[in-house]
Amino acid sequence: MGQDEFQVISKYFRRQTKDSAVLLGIGDDAAVVDMSGPIVVTTDTMVSGVHFQNETSGDVVGYRVLAANLSDLAAMGAEPRWCTLALTLGSIQDEWLSGFSTSFFDLADQHGVSLIGGDLTRGPLVVTVQLFGVGKEDCLLTRSGGNVDDQIYVTGSLGDSAAGLSLIKKGIADVSDEHRFLKNRFLRPTPRVSEGLAMRGIAKAAIDISDGLLADLGHICESSGCGAVIDVERLPLSTELLALFPSEVAQTFALNGGEDYELCFTASPDDGTAIEQRLESLGTKAYAIGHLVDQPGVVCHRAGKPFIPASTGYLHFT
Ligand code: ADP
Ligand code: MG
Numbered sequence: 001m002g003q004d005e006f007q008v009i010s011k012y013f014r015r016q017t018k019d020s021a022v023l024l025g026i027g028d029d030a031a032v033v034d035m036s037g038p039i040v041v042t043t044d045t046m047v048s049g050v051h052f053q054n055e056t057s058g059d060v061v062g063y064r065v066l067a068a069n070l071s072d073l074a075a076m077g078a079e080p081r082w083c084t085l086a087l088t089l090g091s092i093q094d095e096w097l098s099g100f101s102t103s104f105f106d107l108a109d110q111h112g113v114s115l116i117g118g119d120l121t122r123g124p125l126v127v128t129v130q131l132f133g134v135g136k137e138d139c140l141l142t143r144s145g146g147n148v149d150d151q152i153y154v155t156g157s158l159g160d161s162a163a164g165l166s167l168i169k170k171g172i173a174d175v176s177d178e179h180r181f182l183k184n185r186f187l188r189p190t191p192r193v194s195e196g197l198a199m200r201g202i203a204k205a206a207i208d209i210s211d212g213l214l215a216d217l218g219h220i221c222e223s224s225g226c227g228a229v230i231d232v233e234r235l236p237l238s239t240e241l242l243a244l245f246p247s248e249v250a251q252t253f254a255l256n257g258g259e260d261y262e263l264c265f266t267a268s269p270d271d272g273t274a275i276e277q278r279l280e281s282l283g284t285k286a287y288a289i290g291h292l293v294d295q296p297g298v299v300c301h302r303a304g305k306p307f308i309p310a311s312t313g314y315l316h317f318t
Helices: 004-013 057-075 094-108 160-169 177-187 194-198 212-225 240-245 248-257 269-280
Strands: 022-024 038-046 079-091 114-122 126-134 151-155 205-208 227-231 263-267 287-291 296-304 304-305
Touching: 004 094, 004 114, 004 248, 022 114, 038 057, 057 079, 057 094, 057 126, 057 177, 057 205, 079 094, 079 194, 094 114, 151 212, 160 177, 160 240, 160 296, 177 240, 194 269, 205 212, 212 227, 212 248, 212 263, 212 296, 240 248, 263 269, 263 287, 269 287
Parallel strands: 079 114, 227 296
Antiparallel strands: 038 126, 079 126, 151 263, 151 287, 205 263, 227 287, 296 304
């Protein structure tokens, strides 16, 4: 007890890095890395009471904030390398911090990411990570590279995270493996970093699904100057989701639910087999759910007919 910020930093955050590109890490006024090539930078903030419930344990917050950043780099086809962490805490609670730093570093280690600096201040609980990655010239994935007639793919399964969050919010106990699975998809989503790297040079446009498929595919369409038609019956839904929710509810979660952190990308219709082969070794599947069209907007089809889904994605200010 009674620890100052420097003790907290050395106890929970200062670690040796194996990355020789890090010339100076934690401990100076700024960190220094030595790198040539395109540096890809992203940042994500999580605010207590907005992005997670106030009583959320440190290990969940530490994992999710880094996962969100990793997912952004995945969508760019970049290799994550270094991050900074700005922590605003109401007070110093060892149990929370210890859970936070353990799961943060577990995930960082899985992806070869070094924590090279940060900030620690007092105030309402807010966690910000800035993540730096390295891209390959001419191989960066962006939202704007889509072309009319591209196939639209999504990885993994959609809607699990939103369904898991709904179970958590309702306080429903883990009465089955399906409950546990869905909650875990919200609490510990898998950023598709290797998949993003594998899609370099083949995906035309890409985005990670953080605000819901319709919203995020909408961003690809706007940036690429086109529209999309998707068939909701081709959305990948997990058996766990379908076991606990009627299929129309599951589809709504898949269309609008945020924070799946799957990838949505487009590719030439000729590249279906190549995509499958590249993802196979990663144990991931990508599902073709529709295609890009020249008419703007995202149109959903069900049983061959257009329909208007219940609502759109998560907006922060409305
Ligand atoms: P300054 O006041 O010069 O900004 P600080 O006293 O805030 O430096 O931080 C001391 C060192 O510890 C810096 O190298 C900073 O990057 C690092 N640091 C501070 N907070 C964190 C944190 N939450 N995680 C990792 N490193 C941190
Ligand atoms: Mg500082």
